[in-house]
Amino acid sequence: MPEISLNILDVAENSTRAGATLVEISICADTEADTLTVVISDNGCGMTPEQVSQVTDPFYTTRTTRKVGLGVPFYKYAAESTGGSFSIQSEKGKGTQVKAVFGLSHIDRMPLGDISSTIHLLILYHPETDFVYTYQVDGRKFTLDTRELKEILGGIPFSEPEISQYIAEFLKENKGEVDQGAEI
Numbered sequence: 708m709p710e711i712s713l714n715i716l717d718v719a720e721n722s723t724r725a726g727a728t729l730v731e732i733s734i735c736a737d738t739e740a741d742t743l744t745v746v747i748s749d750n751g752c753g754m755t756p757e758q759v760s761q762v763t764d765p766f767y768t769t770r771t772t773r774k775v776g777l778g779v780p781f782y783k784y785a786a787e788s789t790g791g792s793f794s795i796q797s798e799k800g801k802g803t804q805v806k807a808v809f810g811l812s813h814i815d816r817m818p819l820g821d822i823s824s825t826i827h828l829l830i831l832y833h834p835e836t837d838f839v840y841t842y843q844v845d846g847r848k849f850t851l852d853t854r855e856l857k858e859i860l861g862g863i864p865f866s867e868p869e870i871s872q873y874i875a876e877f878l879k880e881n882k883g884e885v886d887q888g889a890e891i
Contacts, residue, residue: 710820711745711809714785716829717778718747718805723833725751727802730829730836734822735843736811736891742791743809743816743891754797762795782807789813811891819891823878826851830874831865840878842885849881 727749
């Protein structure tokens with residue numbers, strides 16, 4: 708995948724398929740440490756230690772619609788090829804955390820991509836799942852929590868055009884304020 712945001716989409720989709728009611732996505736760029744850290748945590752069904760040990764194998768998948776699963780192995784490779792790291796922690800019945808650390812300025816690091824659109828799509832297409840999205844660059848950050856939005860909206864669905872547009876604009880404007888227009 709040519710952008711990190713597409714890897715985030717893939718992992719978050721795995722979370723929703725695993726029955727997660729809450730998915731937390733955190734992106735933190737630290738120019739001084741020269742790292743870009745992406746953490747995706749969920750409260751889905753989790754995995755056994757055996758499943759965790761196999762999840763980075765491209766020929767292992769729990770899906771019945773195909774025989775290979777390349778998303779996680781490519782994501783792991785993308786992080787490690789920049790001098791970063793990749794880890795998965797999971798507990799059956801409790802949830803999963805996927806953490807990827809990239810070398811921020813490494814020549815082989817993929818761009819973050821259109822993360823605002825990725826988060827917007829996840830929120831719109833998974834109204835039954837709550838998302839907490841945090842975007843941080845050098846200590847500046849913002850968080851969007853769909854639980855708070857649902858409380859404010861009082862049952863109005865995110866798919867209503869005005870609400871959807873508001874969420875998209877909120878994500879883009881706050882990202883711009885946090886990263887000050889820098890390409891991450």
